[in-house]
Amino acid sequence: LHAYPLVVVQRGAATRWNVSKTLADNTPYWWRARASDGNLFSNWVNARFFVNTFNDPPDMFNLTSPVANGEVATLSPVLAWTNSVDKDGDAITYSVKVYADAALTQVVAQVADLPAHASGSTSWSVTPPLVNRRKYYWNVVAKDGLGAQTTTPARPFTINTGNAAPSVPLILSPLPGGQ
Numbered sequence: 001l002h003a004y005p006l007v008v009v010q011r012g013a014a015t016r017w018n019v020s021k022t023l024a025d026n027t028p029y030w031w032r033a034r035a036s037d038g039n040l041f042s043n044w045v046n047a048r049f050f051v052n053t054f055n056d057p058p059d060m061f062n063l064t065s066p067v068a069n070g071e072v073a074t075l076s077p078v079l080a081w082t083n084s085v086d087k088d089g090d091a092i093t094y095s096v097k098v099y100a101d102a103a104l105t106q107v108v109a110q111v112a113d114l115p116a117h118a119s120g121s122t123s124w125s126v127t128p129p130l131v132n133r134r135k136y137y138w139n140v141v142a143k144d145g146l147g148a149q150t151t152t153p154a155r156p157f158t159i160n161t162g163n164a165a166p167s168v169p170l171i172l173s174p175l176p177g178g179q
Contacts, residue, residue, distance in 0.1 A: 025053045026087040050089065057148035058084035058092050063140065064121065066157040073161055075129035081140050081152070083116045090144035092116050096124050099137045104154055108136070132161050 015033075023029060028050045035042040061084040066072050084092050094114040100106040109126050116122050130136060137154040 023051045025051055026056065026089075027051050052088050055090075055144065055146045055148050056087040058086045058142040058144055058150045060084070060150055061140075061142060061152065063138070063152050063155045065123075066155075068155050069157065071158045071160040075132065075159060075161065076126050077130070077157070077159070078123050078125050079138055079140075080121055080123035083120050083122055084142040084150060086144045088144065088146075090146060092142050092144055094122055094124075095141045095143065097139060097141075098126055098130070099154070100134070102137055102154075102156070104137060104139070130159050132159050134159055 017033075028048055030046065030048045032044045032046045034044045062082045063079075064082060065080040066077060079096060079098075081094075086092055093112075094116065095112040096110060096114070097104075097107050098109040100108045108130065109128060111124055111127075114122060114124060135156055135158045137156050139152045139154045141149050141151045143149045
């Protein structure tokens, strides 16, 4: 990219000016113009544009929960990941797949087109319920509005509904308020 024509139209007549510098991809730029007859000047008009020479895929992102090789105590675990960012500024949606095998050939649960959550992290509760005491693998695909994609590496986790939190401890001595 060596020249960008910027066009201002006023009362049916167009004025064109080419930017002679190379502008950076995935960058917003602002410009302004005003007219003059040599004596008087118009008000400034302001505009902006975004240089996007090609569609970049979404940036890499991280799976956050469950941890790699972690155990979850529910048949419908919540899978969570950090949101990706798209250099082109496109909206991103996510697809999630849960597999029964390390080769990632046996899909047991999936969802598509989840919008990114505004908090910076997105999650999905697995449906249908999974099987207790089995190991599963999951990954997420981030896709921008023009179809470019980025896929996370698969991460394993195990369902173990017998893995419940310990009970609340009971204070035997000294009793609360005692000496």
